[in-house]
Amino acid sequence: xxxxxxxxxxxxxxxxxxxxxxSHNNIATNDYITWxxxxxxxxxxxxIQGYKTKVTNEVASLFIPADRKSSTLSLPRVSLSDTxxxxxxxxxxxxxxxxxxxxGTGTQLKVEL
Amino acid sequence: NAGVTQTPKFQVLKTGQSMTLQCAQDMNHNSMYWYRxxxxxxxxxxxxxxxxxTTDKGEVPNGYNVSRLNxxxxxxxxxxxxPSQTSVYFCASSEISDEREFFGPGTRLTVL
Numbered sequence: 001x002x003x004x005x006x007x008x009x010x011x012x013x014x015x016x017x018x019x020x021x022x023s024h025n026n027i028a029t030n031d032y033i034t035w036x037x038x039x040x041x042x043x044x045x046x047x048i049q050g051y052k053t054k055v056t057n058e059v060a061s062l063f064i065p066a067d068r069k070s071s072t073l074s075l076p077r078v079s080l081s082d083t084x085x086x087x088x089x090x091x092x093x094x095x096x097x098x099x100x101x102x103x104g105t106g107t108q109l110k111v112e113l
Numbered sequence: 114n115a116g117v118t119q120t121p122k123f124q125v126l127k128t129g130q131s132m133t134l135q136c137a138q139d140m141n142h143n144s145m146y147w148y149r150x151x152x153x154x155x156x157x158x159x160x161x162x163x164x165x166x167t168t169d170k171g172e173v174p175n176g177y178n179v180s181r182l183n184x185x186x187x188x189x190x191x192x193x194x195x196p197s198q199t200s201v202y203f204c205a206s207s208e209i210s211d212e213r214e215f216f217g218p219g220t221r222l223t224v225l
Contacts, residue, residue, distance in 0.1 A: 043216025103155035
């Protein structure tokens with residue numbers, strides 16, 4: 001499993017763009033990069049997944065350079081409601097056909113007025 | 114669709130008591146998971162069931178047992194609760210080999 005490194009915390013203000021970078025130097029050829037968001041007292045929620053270049057959905061964008069050793073989650077114009085923990089996951093371990101995702105401690109994003 | 118539901122939402126146990134956490138999903142997913150999350154930490158996988166009829170240990174299985182009752186339901190049992198099992202427990206489900214897991218709202222368990 002590729003180990004990931006991301007900042008423990010980030011602060012921002014409403015209306016700003018926030019970029020959270022995740023390092024995953026030993027990513028395997030077949031690994032996808034997946035980001036989850038977790039609000040206090042809730043379970044994590046899948047927000048975006050990518051393999052290379054750029055992926056965009058209604059919530060965020062994911063930028064992946066050619067070497068795939070890092071990725072950047074971009075949240076456009078954040079609001080107070082984007083305050084959450086963001087987890088970067090890379091690949092998963094196969095076990096009997098199921099996933100074995102490895103969650104790190106994530107990045108605590110705090111958005112203020 | 115309700116997605117993934119968990120019962121109970123909160124529970125307080127005394128050391129040595131037993132209980133079962135219930136989880137159900139209505140998305141027709143094959144795989145289901147149980148995680149625990151301790152304060153300030155990420156989630157750790159306790160047990161998972163890749164498909165109906167199979168269960169496997171995750172990272173922290175000691176002190177727990179699971180039952181995949183049918184495709185919809187996956188329960189987690191604490192036979193003799195210990196204070197170290199105080200945590201928030203999340204159930205999740207997904208399609209086989211898909212990293213997009215859908216999580217329930219969690220059960221906050223305190224063992225005194």
